[in-house]
Amino acid sequence: xxxxxxxxxxxxxxxxxxxxxxxxxxxxxxxxxxxxxxxxxxxxxxxxxxxxxxxxxxxxxxxxxxxxxxxxxxxxxxxxxxxxxxxxxxxxxxxxxxxxxxxxxxxxxxxxxxxxxxxxxxxxxxxxxxxxxxxxxxxxxxxxxxxxxxxxxxxxxxxxxxxxxxxxxxxxxxxxxxxxxxxxxxxxxxxxxxxxxxxxxxxxxxxxxxxxxxxxxxxxxxxxxxxxxxxxxxxxxxxxxxxxxxxxxxxxxxxxxxxxxxxxxxxxxxxxxxxxxxxxxxxxxxxxxxxxxxxxxxxxxxxxxxxxxxxxxxxxxxxxxxxxxxxxxxxxxxxxx
Amino acid sequence: xxxxxxxxxxxxxxxxxxxxxxxxxxxxxxxxxxxxxxxxxxxxxxxxxxxxxxxxxxxxxxxxxxxxxxxxxxxxxxxxxxxxxxxxxxxxxxxxxxxxxxxxxxxxxxxxxxxxxxxxxxxxxxxxxxxxxxxxxxxxxxxxxxxxxxxxxxxxxxxxxxxxxxxxxxxxxxxxxxxxxxxxxxxxxxxxxxxxxxxxxxxxxxxxxxxxxxxxxxxxxxxxxxxxxxxxxxxxxxxxxxxxxxxxxxxxxxxxxxxxxxxxxxxxxxxxxxxxxxxxxxxxxxxxxxxxxxxxxxxxxxxxxxxxxxxxxxxxxxxxxxxxxxxxxxxxxxxxx
DNA sequence: TTGTATGCGTTATCAA
DNA sequence: TTGATAACGCATACAA
Numbered sequence: 073x074x075x076x077x078x079x080x081x082x083x084x085x086x087x088x089x090x091x092x093x094x095x096x097x098x099x100x101x102x103x104x105x106x107x108x109x110x111x112x113x114x115x116x117x118x119x120x121x122x123x124x125x126x127x128x129x130x131x132x133x134x135x136x137x138x139x140x141x142x143x144x145x146x147x148x149x150x151x152x153x154x155x156x157x158x159x160x161x162x163x164x165x166x167x168x169x170x171x172x173x174x175x176x177x178x179x180x181x182x183x184x185x186x187x188x189x190x191x192x193x194x195x196x197x198x199x200x201x202x203x204x205x206x207x208x209x210x211x212x213x214x215x216x217x218x219x220x221x222x223x224x225x226x227x228x229x230x231x232x233x234x235x236x237x238x239x240x241x242x243x244x245x246x247x248x249x250x251x252x253x254x255x256x257x258x259x260x261x262x263x264x265x266x267x268x269x270x271x272x273x274x275x276x277x278x279x280x281x282x283x284x285x286x287x288x289x290x291x292x293x294x295x296x297x298x299x300x301x302x303x304x305x306x307x308x309x310x311x312x313x314x315x316x317x318x319x320x321x322x323x324x325x326x327x328x329x330x331x332x333x334x335x336x337x338x339x340x341x342x343x344x345x346x347x348x349x350x351x352x353x354x355x356x357x358x359x360x361x362x363x364x365x366x367x368x369x370x371x372x373x374x375x376x377x378x379x380x381x382x383x384x385x386x387x388x389x390x391x392x393x394x395x396x397x398x399x400x401x402x403x404x405x406x407x408x409x
Numbered sequence: 410x411x412x413x414x415x416x417x418x419x420x421x422x423x424x425x426x427x428x429x430x431x432x433x434x435x436x437x438x439x440x441x442x443x444x445x446x447x448x449x450x451x452x453x454x455x456x457x458x459x460x461x462x463x464x465x466x467x468x469x470x471x472x473x474x475x476x477x478x479x480x481x482x483x484x485x486x487x488x489x490x491x492x493x494x495x496x497x498x499x500x501x502x503x504x505x506x507x508x509x510x511x512x513x514x515x516x517x518x519x520x521x522x523x524x525x526x527x528x529x530x531x532x533x534x535x536x537x538x539x540x541x542x543x544x545x546x547x548x549x550x551x552x553x554x555x556x557x558x559x560x561x562x563x564x565x566x567x568x569x570x571x572x573x574x575x576x577x578x579x580x581x582x583x584x585x586x587x588x589x590x591x592x593x594x595x596x597x598x599x600x601x602x603x604x605x606x607x608x609x610x611x612x613x614x615x616x617x618x619x620x621x622x623x624x625x626x627x628x629x630x631x632x633x634x635x636x637x638x639x640x641x642x643x644x645x646x647x648x649x650x651x652x653x654x655x656x657x658x659x660x661x662x663x664x665x666x667x668x669x670x671x672x673x674x675x676x677x678x679x680x681x682x683x684x685x686x687x688x689x690x691x692x693x694x695x696x697x698x699x700x701x702x703x704x705x706x707x708x709x710x711x712x713x714x715x716x717x718x719x720x721x722x723x724x725x726x727x728x729x730x731x732x733x734x735x736x737x738x739x740x741x742x743x744x745x746x
Numbered sequence: 747t748t749g750t751a752t753g754c755g756t757t758a759t760c761a762a
Numbered sequence: 763t764t765g766a767t768a769a770c771g772c773a774t775a776c777a778a
Contacts, residue, residue: 122755247744407584459771
């Protein structure tokens with residue numbers, strides 16, 4: 073079914089059908105009715121091959137906003153962005169990235185405003201705050217669809233979330249814990265930050281599942297590592313001083329490198345560690361045998377998929393509604409890095 | 410850079426440039442030279458948005474040949490095919506699948522011949538035989554590019570291999586073995602079939618890496634399971650009778666379900682098992698706790714990527730040369746199935 | 747040996 | 763309120 077065929081069926085011209093399809097008005101109500109009915113009946117959808125040609129002329133820009141500075145985990149997500157964009161040069165698509173350090177809401181709003189007037193779609197790692205949600209709704213009102221990546225945000229009417237299931241990621245770490253300990257351990261945990269929903273959900277998934285499958289693992293101690301190596305180093309050191317019987321460590325967020333340094337400094341390389349994300353510093357510690365296994369969330373794929381979905385919406389000229397693309401939680405050990 | 414621009418630069422018409430690009434002849438040598446030089450200089454590549462429109466008229470067919478019957482692992486690969494094809498309906502691409510049981514070379518040649526006259530590209534899980542390689546070379550000569558999927562074949566001049574690194578998959582299983590045994594075990598192995606290169610490479614990767622990292626793991630016994638549950642059942646039973654001290658099992662190929670049944674029948678559910686691929690029967694045994702972990706090769710993604718690459722070649726109208734798309738070896742436990 | 751005209755499906759512009 | 767026409771980039775039949 074093409075516009076031409078619809079036009080012929082209705083006895084009108086392509087132009088008229090186009091005006092109906094793109095809601096440009098200036099069409100007699102009866103004609104519009106007829107066209108809409110035949111479209112519904114014949115199941116017309118825009119042909120993306122045809123769209124591709126005209127999209128090119130618009131030179132659409134996909135905007136991206138990330139809290140990525142100082143966190144090497146996001147290097148892969150950004151690489152995924154570029155991988156996708158490089159496939160789309162022939163469609164005239166370009167990327168406009170804005171990054172920031174930390175999780176300041178005002179700053180993120182500022183970055184969005186900086187690009188919102190010249191973008192066709194937005195990909196964002198949102199801070200979970202009502203003002204951000206409101207901004208995303210506002211953009212949608214202006215016809216700019218948003219894809220959340222890596223973290224999701226509630227009540228934002230974003231079109232699609234691309235990221236991992238953090239709760240399941242926690243449970244997966246618990247399953248690994250059982251495998252490497254055999255169900256007996258004195259465990260201490262370094263947690264992340266409260267302002268990131270993902271960290272909370274991971275911890276919840278880990279603790280509840282581990283309780284269920286390993287009643288003999290003792291939760292000895294717990295401190296926050298603030299999502300960075302420095303705090304994680306200090307937290308680990310304090311806990312090991314308080315509780316020398318600790319033989320297993322779990323870290324919920326970034327900062328595993330700090331944890332490992334503490335373990336090395338205290339001469340406790342017998343301790344088994346489970347962490348998240350195979351960033352370079354973590355990989356080094358896995359090769360050294362300190363971190364036994366990590367759970368990963370396919371950041372490269374997250375970035376790639378987010379851009380592709382933005383592009384698909386631009387091309388098909390339809391907005392997704394509350395979709396979710398959930399990455400599998402991948403387990404990595406030194407051998408399959 | 411478009412054909413039009415090239416034509417203008419050379420002071421000729423689009424038609425002439427087209428004749429050069431598509432090697433149709435009937436062009437004065439000097440003109441051809443000029444055009445080829447400017448094309449090289451300006452870095453012209455066909456615009457895929459423009460190609461998309463004309464490709465549609467050709468209604469290209471991608472052919473697929475698989476030794477998949479009776480092996481549920483391939484269900485996911487085929488699903489991946491369909492996922493990709495469903496994204497390509499607007500380009501007029503269709504799929505023509507032929508499947509067979511077992512690994513008979515004559516049969517596979519027959520299937521290829523069945524479809525070779527009406528396909529634009531071939532996706533195949535090749536039997537590693539010189540006659541198959543010769544056939545693939547012949548197709549390439551006819552302008553039909555081949556993508557090998559899941560298994561590769563030497564000296565075939567296939568354009569691209571999409572599949573896993575079996576050697577690394579073996580090493581990954583060895584790494585898992587260390588994690589769950591702590592480096593002490595009496596191990597028995599059920600191998601696959603000799604005619605599949607992947608099975609040999611996996612075994613090699615597993616044994617050599619395990620020897621290196623776990624000198625205290627004893628290789629107690631070994632039998633072939635013939636890539637199916639029935640043989641694996643019998644092989645496991647025989648080995649456990651011969652060597653009751655076995656406490657760990659590793660199976661290289663399909664048939665883990667048979668191995669698990671043997672272990673259950675003999676009342677030896679204390680035994681730890683590592684296997685490959687999360688097919689439904691394997692998943693069931695993981696949930697039951699018998700199989701501790703499996704190494705997977707992303708069959709869904711393999712199928713999807715193979716078709717997309719075939720499509721990309723059709724669209725860009727260029728043949729890849731000896732590319733490799735290697736899937737990561739994924740570790741799965743009950744928690745991240 | 748070369749150029750011109752037409753079409754693929756969508757969209758924007760202009761004329762009616 | 764509507765229809766005709768040109769344009770995007772590529773491909774090809776046909777005319778010169």
